[in-house]
Amino acid sequence: MSEKDSIQKRIENRNLGFWIFLGIMMSWPIFYPNPYYLNVMIFTGINTLVATGLNLLFGYAGQISMGHATFLGIGAYCSAFFTVKLGWNPWLGFLIGVLITSLFSFLIGLPSLKLRGYYLAMATLAFGIIMETFFVELKSITGGPDGIGGIPALSLFGFKFHTDLRYYYLVWVIVACLTLLVINLVNSRAGRGMRALHESELAASVLGINTFRYKLAIFIFSAIYASIGGSLFAHYITHITPESFSIMHSILIVVMVIIGGMGKIWGPLLGAGIMTILPETLRAFEVYHEIAYGLILVLIMIYFTDGVAGALNFVFKKIPFFNKKLIS
Amino acid sequence: METDVLLNVTQLKKAFGGVMAVAGVSFNVVHGQIKSIIGPNGAGKTTIFNLISGVLSPLSGEVYFQNQNLIGLSPHQVCVMGISRTFQNVILFKRMTVLENVMVGRHSRVNTNLISSIFRLPAFKNTEKAIIDKAMELMAIVGLDRKAFEMAQNLPLGEQKLLEIARGLATDPKLILLDEPAAGLNTAELEAIIRLIKKIREKGITILLVEHNMRVVMDVSDEILVLNFGERIASGTPEEIKGNERVIRAYLGKGVSFARSR
Secondary structure: OHHHHHHHHHHHHHHHHHHHHHHHHHHHHHHOOOHHHHHHHHHHHHHHHHHHHHHHHHHHOOOOOOOHHHHHHHHHHHHHHHHHHOOOOHHHHHHHHHHHHHHHHHHHHHHHOOOOHHHHHHHHHHHHHHHHHHHHHOHHHHOHHHOEOOOOOOEEOOEEOOOHHHHHHHHHHHHHHHHHHHHHHHOOHHHHHHHHHHHOHHHHHHOOOOHHHHHHHHHHHHHHHHHHHHHHHHHHHOOEOHHHHOHHHHHHHHHHHHHHOOOOOOHHHHHHHHHHHHHHHHHHHHHHHHHHHHHHHHHHHHHOOOHHHHHHHHHHHOOHHHHOOOOO | OHHHEEEEEEEEEEEEOOEEEEEEEEEEEEOOOEEEEEOOOOOOHHHHHHHHOOOOOOOEEEEEEOOEEOOOOOHHHHHHHOEEEOOOOOOOOOOOEHHHHHHHHOHHHOOOOHHHHHOOOHHHHHHHHHHHHHHHHHHHHHOOHHHOOOEHHHOOHHHHHHHHHHHHHOOOOOEEEEEOOOOOOOHHHHHHHHHHHHHHHHOOOEEEEEOOOHHHHHHHOOEEEEEEOOEEEEEEOHHHHHOOHHHHHHHHOOOOOHHHHO
16 A cells, blocks of 8 residues: 555656746746846746647657747737737737637648658648748738737736736746646646657557547647747737748747757756757857857757756756656 | 357458458457467468457458447547457557556546646546556556556566556456567566466456467467468367367478477
8 A cells, every 4th residue: 555655656746846946937036137137038938838838749749840830920910919900908819819729720730640750740831831921911910021019018907017027927927837737737648648649659549549639639739838928929029020930930949849858848948948048148159159059059969869858857867866756 | 159259250351462461261259268369470360450459441351349340440449349459569658667558558448637637636636546556456467566667668578568468458458469478588478478368367358369389379278260371271279279280281381290399
């Protein structure tokens, strides 16, 4: 009996790292409220959210999407359109963004998730290119290449999120909540199902898992994360243009997941952190900063094949205290 | 008599390109028995497993399980009906732990909705505990309960095979299809597999076995079906098969008996 209890505990215990992380993220601005750092960390938070969603699809379920910036765009444009052009409540725009994203991802996922590997990558890439064109050409809704400006700040029960500090907390509370959902999801029946189909669709289906339904559900789930990220992005920078949702951004999200560590809870956070903060810190190198940036990414890929999270996992495993408590 | 038939296969045919892999095979599996399918390489044994489990669809023929037609069902639906299987080349979820592998097997037998699992509601915790208990029980049966947190890929082949069987049993099957469970095992592991197969039968689970190792086949089988080039060449009890002239010819060439080859 005691053995069974310890098994349960050992499984439950993995969230400790999450709470430590949450404590750090929530407390540092109190001691050091530097507006520039807050700004960078807000973008890091939004990127973390989007990468966390993609990690679920790509890292855990093994299905690539090369068009994830599209869903970011749908969320952002819904928020912008319904608040600026129709004057609706921002949260309604948020919600409509999520609903439209769900619909789009369902319709795209239905045919394309029958494909595998490179072919799935091609299909989602094509979808991204088509939608990018729509963002530019559908001027009546998206404002064309000029985009939409004057997006109002979010507010909740009269509390306005118009300063960076407030927005920082809003973003990171959302990131924390949605990360916790992913942690819970991954360690549940559905999560085991999707990790199983990643490793072998054949074995998973023989064990009673409806693999196609799972892939579709996770595709929609991860698109919703991108949509929420898009809405947060729109309300923060207040002026959106199609470039933010291009194919290049889709690729950037994929790179975040890979650099951070596929199929690791902390992967997207580390990946988004590196990909957002690194270009900022490398400004000291002036014209050489892109070379330094590229070099660092190449070195990470060569030496940390499991991403940065994989490397940290390896280090933590050597420390007895963390060994059983932090690794997930 | 008819009610005892768990699985009924009639005139099953499957071709790959121009090659008839399974050329009209018919057989019954009676409830509670251990039935073996043997035959030289390429005789169509694994193909029959793939056809029954819904991985492949047949050219023609019928498969009835408990008087329900299985043709046209997808693998996960066949699993829900009560048929589980293992694979010849052992397909585990390598980067998941031993425990998690078996827990995946419970998938079709529990129903936690997404909401209760992502918000960790009490309903989730209870089912999760039930899944773990069941998984631990099955791991104890195959003797892997001490390795619950090991990655499946780190197990030696013998234990990987045991794990795959435990995972298959986790789906609460009425019939389990074992595809060469003894291939590549050493003598000690062989004994363990034989004991396990008998133990599974004692639990009331019917077994359909594909195996090349005659020691295992002759020891555990109630009935043996012999295939060659996709066709049945003999069937009967182990004693009958051992003396069957066509079987000996197909397997070993003329004039050698099983008694001597052992």
